[in-house]
Amino acid sequence: MSGKPGYHGRILEIDLTSGKSRTVAVPPEDLDKFVGGQGLGMKLLWDRLKKPGVDALSPENPLMFIPGPFSGLPVPSSSRTCVVTKSPITAPLKSDHRHASTVTYSNMGGFFGPEIRFAGYDGLVVTGKARELSYIVIDNDKVTIRDARKFKGMRTDAFDKAFLEELGDRNYKTVYIGPAGENLVPYSSIIHTAGRAAGRGGSGCVMGSKNLKAIAVKGSGQPGVADHERFLAALEKARRALYGTTYAKSWAEQGTARAIVGNSNAGTESVRNYREGTFTEADKIGGDAARRDVWVRDFACYCCPLACKKSGVTKGKYGGVVHDGPEYETGVMLGSNLMISDMPGLLRAIYNIDDLGLDQISTGNVIGFLMEAYEKGMIDRKFLDGIDLTWGSVDATLAMIEKIAAKEGVGALAAQGVANLSRHIGQGSEKFAIHVKGLELAAHNIQGNQPRALSYVTASRGACHMSGDDIAMQNRRAMLDSTGMCFFPTFEPALEEPMLELLSAITGHEYDKAEFEKAGERIFNLEKMFNYREGFRRGDDKLPDRFFEDAFTIGAKKGAVLDRKKFQDMLTTYYQDRGWDPTTTKPGEAKLKELGLEFV
Amino acid sequence: MTRDNEQTRQHQTTFTRREFLKGVGVGGGALVLFGQFGIHSAAWALSGEPTLKMVVVDYNKCTGCRTCEAACSSRNRPAAVAGKALPGLGNPYFANIKVHNFNPDVDVPNVCAMCADTPCAKACPVEPDAKTGRRAFYRDDVTHTMHNDANRCIGCGSCAKACAAQRTGVIRPNPETGKPERMCTLCGGDPQCAKRCPFGALSYVEVRRDRKFYGLGPEKIAAELARNWYGTATLGGVK
Ligand code: SF4
Ligand code: SF4
Ligand code: SF4
Ligand code: SF4
Numbered sequence: 001m002s003g004k005p006g007y008h009g010r011i012l013e014i015d016l017t018s019g020k021s022r023t024v025a026v027p028p029e030d031l032d033k034f035v036g037g038q039g040l041g042m043k044l045l046w047d048r049l050k051k052p053g054v055d056a057l058s059p060e061n062p063l064m065f066i067p068g069p070f071s072g073l074p075v076p077s078s079s080r081t082c083v084v085t086k087s088p089i090t091a092p093l094k095s096d097h098r099h100a101s102t103v104t105y106s107n108m109g110g111f112f113g114p115e116i117r118f119a120g121y122d123g124l125v126v127t128g129k130a131r132e133l134s135y136i137v138i139d140n141d142k143v144t145i146r147d148a149r150k151f152k153g154m155r156t157d158a159f160d161k162a163f164l165e166e167l168g169d170r171n172y173k174t175v176y177i178g179p180a181g182e183n184l185v186p187y188s189s190i191i192h193t194a195g196r197a198a199g200r201g202g203s204g205c206v207m208g209s210k211n212l213k214a215i216a217v218k219g220s221g222q223p224g225v226a227d228h229e230r231f232l233a234a235l236e237k238a239r240r241a242l243y244g245t246t247y248a249k250s251w252a253e254q255g256t257a258r259a260i261v262g263n264s265n266a267g268t269e270s271v272r273n274y275r276e277g278t279f280t281e282a283d284k285i286g287g288d289a290a291r292r293d294v295w296v297r298d299f300a301c302y303c304c305p306l307a308c309k310k311s312g313v314t315k316g317k318y319g320g321v322v323h324d325g326p327e328y329e330t331g332v333m334l335g336s337n338l339m340i341s342d343m344p345g346l347l348r349a350i351y352n353i354d355d356l357g358l359d360q361i362s363t364g365n366v367i368g369f370l371m372e373a374y375e376k377g378m379i380d381r382k383f384l385d386g387i388d389l390t391w392g393s394v395d396a397t398l399a400m401i402e403k404i405a406a407k408e409g410v411g412a413l414a415a416q417g418v419a420n421l422s423r424h425i426g427q428g429s430e431k432f433a434i435h436v437k438g439l440e441l442a443a444h445n446i447q448g449n450q451p452r453a454l455s456y457v458t459a460s461r462g463a464c465h466m467s468g469d470d471i472a473m474q475n476r477r478a479m480l481d482s483t484g485m486c487f488f489p490t491f492e493p494a495l496e497e498p499m500l501e502l503l504s505a506i507t508g509h510e511y512d513k514a515e516f517e518k519a520g521e522r523i524f525n526l527e528k529m530f531n532y533r534e535g536f537r538r539g540d541d542k543l544p545d546r547f548f549e550d551a552f553t554i555g556a557k558k559g560a561v562l563d564r565k566k567f568q569d570m571l572t573t574y575y576q577d578r579g580w581d582p583t584t585t586k587p588g589e590a591k592l593k594e595l596g597l598e599f600v
Numbered sequence: 601m602t603r604d605n606e607q608t609r610q611h612q613t614t615f616t617r618r619e620f621l622k623g624v625g626v627g628g629g630a631l632v633l634f635g636q637f638g639i640h641s642a643a644w645a646l647s648g649e650p651t652l653k654m655v656v657v658d659y660n661k662c663t664g665c666r667t668c669e670a671a672c673s674s675r676n677r678p679a680a681v682a683g684k685a686l687p688g689l690g691n692p693y694f695a696n697i698k699v700h701n702f703n704p705d706v707d708v709p710n711v712c713a714m715c716a717d718t719p720c721a722k723a724c725p726v727e728p729d730a731k732t733g734r735r736a737f738y739r740d741d742v743t744h745t746m747h748n749d750a751n752r753c754i755g756c757g758s759c760a761k762a763c764a765a766q767r768t769g770v771i772r773p774n775p776e777t778g779k780p781e782r783m784c785t786l787c788g789g790d791p792q793c794a795k796r797c798p799f800g801a802l803s804y805v806e807v808r809r810d811r812k813f814y815g816l817g818p819e820k821i822a823a824e825l826a827r828n829w830y831g832t833a834t835l836g837g838v839k
Contacts, residue, residue: 074670074690076798111666111701118693160703161836170700170838194703194836222691228681231689243798252663252799296829299705300665305798307663311705313830322704322830 004028005226006069006506007036011044012121014136014143016210017059017128021143026122032509033596036068038105039482039523040123041084045103046526046600048127049086052534053097056088056202057184057209059129065116065175065215066124068484069506072117072222073231076238076495077486079301081113082106083198088205089186089362089417090437090462095535102437102531104201104461107481108175109301110192112217114484115173119219130211133182137167138217148213153179155355157321159214160194167216176214177204178357180405184208185415187362187440191354195309195324196301199359201439201461226508234505238498242305247492252298254287255308256328256488261286263328263444264336267557268452270445271336272391273368274434274546277445278555281341285331289343299324306488318348318394325350332443333364338371338397345394352398356405362417365440367400369418369433378427385409431545436463437536446543447552448560454570457541460527471577472517478527479520522595525587528580529600538585541571652744653806655697655784655791657709659825661801662699664707669695671796675787696784697793698770700818703836706825709802711793712770712784713815714744720771720780723762726752737780746783753779767815 003009009028014021026040034043041064048062055061063085070078087104116124119140126136135148151159156178164170174192181188181204188204189197198204225231242248250258263269264282271279283289294312301309313322325347326335334340334349353360367389373379374389381388385403387410389396403411413421418440422433434441439462446453451469458474459467466487468474480487483503489495500511511519543562551561575582579591592600670690677694678685688694697711718739726736729752736753739746748759755778760771771780786804787793794802823833 072691074667074674118691157703164836165838193701193705195705220691220693222689222693225689228679228686228689232687239796239798248798297660297705298663299707300663300799302665303667303670304663304665305667307665307799309705311830322832324705 004031005508006223007031007122008117008120008221008223010121011123011125012119012138012143013125013127014145015128016126016130016134016145016212019130019145023121024125031122032507033519033522034526035479035482035519035523036071036122037066037080037082037482037484038084038107038478039519039526040068041066041082041105042103042523042526042530044123044125045084045086046530053095053099054086055099056086056101056206059127059210061086061127061206061209063126063203063206063210063212064123065112067113067116067122068482069503071113071484073225073506074303075235075485075502076242077301077304077306077489078484079109079111079113079304080481080484080486081108081110081116081198082481083108083190083203085203085206087439087461088202088209089439091419092437092535092537092540097535100534100536102461102534102536103527104203105481106190106198106200106203107487108190108192108196108198109304109486110196111173111302112175112192114302115217115219117219117223118221119217120221122223124215124217126207126210126212126215128210133211133213135163135176135214135216136212137172138215138219140219140221151213153182155179156191156357157194157351157355160191163214163216169218172216172218174214174216176357177207177212178355178405180357181205181208182213183405183407183415185358185405185407186417187359187415188357189354189359191357195311195354197354197360200361200464202359204357204359225506227505230505231502234498234501238495238502239305241492241494241498242489245492245494248305248489251306251308251488254291255298255310257287257290257310257326257331259328260326260331260335261288263332265556267552267555267560268445268449269336270332270441270443272339273337273365273372273432274441274445275372275432275550276554277448277552277557277560279336279339279341280554281339282336284341285326285335285343285346290326293343294347301486304486304489306486308488312347314344314347316344318342318344321348321351323347323351323354329443330360330364333361334397337364337368337443339391340394340397341392342394345397349394349397349401352401356401358401358405361442362440363401363404365434366404366414366418366421367397369421369429370400370414372432373425373429378425378429383410431549434544434546436543437540439463441465447547447550447562448557450562450567450570453543453547453562453567454574457543457571458574460524460531471574474524475517475520477520478523479516482519482523518595522597525591525595525597526600528585528587529592529597532584532586536585538571538575538583541585543567653789653804654714654744654786655711655794656803656805656807657711658801658803659708659821661799662707662709663799663801664699664701664705665798666692666699668697668709668793668797668802669699671792672697672787675792676785696770696782698782700822702822702826702838704826704830704832706822706829706835708818708821708825709793710768710770710818712746712782713768714739714746714784715767715815718746719766720746720759720763723758725756725758726754743786743789745786748780748783750779755779764817767817769817
């Protein structure tokens with residue numbers, strides 16, 4: 001036991017260059033101030049990268065898997081692991097540092113985070129670079145690095161099965177990359193259970209740069225808590241807030257896929273490369289259709305009473321694979337955004353993207369951009385290696401997905417993301433290259449949703465729809481993603497009090513709503529300072545022209561478009577309210593002091 | 601508490617034989633399958649006069665969330681806090697129920713089937729006690745739960761091997777002593793797994809004492825479910 005209750009007080013650091021691992025104590029005050037997950041990951045990144053401009057794909061960049069204080073305890077939905085590293089995708093408009101990029105974090109459900117804590121750690125930090133493709137096995141205190149060359153190029157679904165066979169023990173929880181990560185496609189994902197992903201921000205690419213195919217973890221321990229009886233009582237309350245409720249049932253019923261039709265109707269969906277907010281054929285790929293034609297069962301992450309995940313199988317030309325989906329993001333980015341309404345085709349695209357280890361969101365965004373450039377005649381079929389990349393074409397989409405993962409032909413260009421693609425194509429295509437700081441936007445469209453636009457431009461990892469639409473929400477989510485709890489159950493108001501109670505009982509630090517948000521604010525500000533140090537300024541908090549010029553022509557928000565002045569005014573107010581300089585976006589001394597971030 | 605109890609009771613009454621067969625996903629072929637290998641939940645499906653209760657699984661409702669593991673561990677692995685025995689923090693490593701996750705997505709909670717013919721106990725080489733007739737591995741005649749007499753047990757692992765080869769494979773010998781662990785205790789008649797399952801996938805139901813059935817390992821059940829749900833029986837990590 002460490003000094004700080006609720007934690008092991010140590011992380012496991014594995015250096016792939018030397019092949020050595022060691023446990024490193026985490027100062028109790030860091031655990032207290034940065035909590036875990038996204039926050040602790042950020043602090044560890046700050047400590048390890050002492051200078052700006054470190055190449056994200058260099059051995060120096062640590063790749064970290066950080067659970068939180070809820071992880072490993074049977075707290076409802078305490079399934080998340082945050083993967084934190086320096087981004088291989090983002091870039092500032094200008095900077096003195098050649099490899100300047102933002103922090104990146106990606107939050108993943110399943111069973112990996114809890115297992116890290118069962119194995120006796122508050123996080124895994126991987127540094128260095130292995131000489132050959134390798135994998136890491138962690139069995140409590142025993143850590144081994146093994147040759148993974150025979151798995152080279154293996155897709156994630158096959159690897160998930162083969163890896164457990166190789167380990168000979170299904171108690172291991174595993175994460176791995178696919179061919180895309182091995183090929184260093186910047187927007188590669190890290191996959192877990194063949195269908196869950198740390199998708200956004202390029203963590204799979206960083207893993208690939210380390211020559212690391214996979215990590216397997218199992219353990220038999222558990223961290224202690226500060227107040228045992230209080231914990232049990234709060235656990236009881238938390239369960240009661242969710243079990244059997246209409247709220248929980250609605251998640252089990254359709255998961256996030258419910259919003260495929262809902263957001264289309266509301267005019268807030270990413271459709272036709274963000275040209276529209278409504279997809280007239282959304283009902284063909286929505287939750288009702290999936291429930292009727294595809295889904296066979298609901299499944300859940302560790303100790304989660306929501307079960308938002310659904311697996312199913314389809315028949316026909318594109319059928320034959322068992323997979324999770326469509327979810328909102330995957331269904332919209334590969335469906336509505338590409339005008340694809342063929343359900344089996346959509347599911348095949350989703351499956352292939354996970355199978356290759358790509359980020360669903362960036363991949364869908366990149367293909368949407370290319371479809372539009374092709375339609376507008378800015379690129380021709382020759383540019384696309386003969387692929388007839390028209391709106392709604394499943395075959396063309398599938399062909400492009402393979403090219404991207406293999407970085408073959410046009411895929412090598414497409415793999416660089418829409419910012420680089422539009423730079424290459426020119427002809428004014430940057431107006432519809434939908435990214436912020438180089439990271440592609442997600443499935444929420446914003447011509448008629450200015451608060452969500454704020455989330456995209458001010459998020460620490462580049463365009464992020466989850467970051468929060470205002471300051472309070474951003475602080476709250478930064479903290480939530482540091483605890484190990486999933487975001488979805490927390491919309492249930494009845495969970496709020498038991499959740500804070502649990503966190504206090506576990507850590508011995510009293511949290512109320514204000515204290516919770518304060519911790520989040522500290523984390524958000526440290527991320528900001530990291531990005532600022534890299535050279536990101538106000539000019540980088542910028543949206544492509546489309547959102548100010550191309551008003552929706554259909555749907556509930558027909559005519560909606562963002563106003564440049566209103567948008568800039570909103571940003572100025574935001575920086576001021578944050579205690580940041582509105583010209584440079586630098587957090588002020590007073591704010592840093594107030595948050596206990598004097599060390600930056 | 602009240603709501604939980606109500607929930608459990610409801611599952612019991614609404615859990616029909618037809619549902620059960622759907623649950624194990626084997627339909628018409630079910631009985632053949634039972635005949636060949638047996639499946640522990642069949643105890644209930646085929647039961648008549650009910651006198652004994654046990655935990656059975658509805659695989660259609662299970663989501664693989666593993667809350668049952670935590671609940672079981674919390675009860676059966678209590679913690680000593682300031683001299684007081686309290687429910688533990690629910691470390692799933694110590695649970696008597698274990699949820700096996702597979703690819704493609706199938707989850708199979710595995711718990712002692714309380715086999716009528718106890719191949720585990722029969723495999724124990726320790727001479728039966730003259731008074732009780734019990735080997736070091738034995739069945740409680742009232743609850744039918746399986747127990748280990750740690751004083752006489754030599755830690756040979758024969759019980760675990762017999763269970764793994766013939767039935768569910770729930771017994772895990774203690775890594776240091778080799779003595780058997782993870783046999784379901786039925787939580788003294790208040791099964792925490794059934795009570796805490798958020799999806800009503802576990803039920804504590806009455807079965808016949810003289811039932812004839814055999815437990816089936818999770819891999820076999822998973823393959824059957826995968827075939828039924830997805831049309832494939834190829835499972836990852838299973839040789
Ligand atoms: S708690 Fe219920 S749903 Fe969750 S794994 Fe156990 S049996 Fe399945
Ligand atoms: S499941 Fe295993 S331990 Fe339980 S009674 Fe059957 S053989 Fe014995
Ligand atoms: S391990 Fe103990 S209980 Fe099991 S068979 Fe051997 S002696 Fe009997
Ligand atoms: S009845 Fe009790 S001992 Fe048996 S598996 Fe369920 S929780 Fe564990």
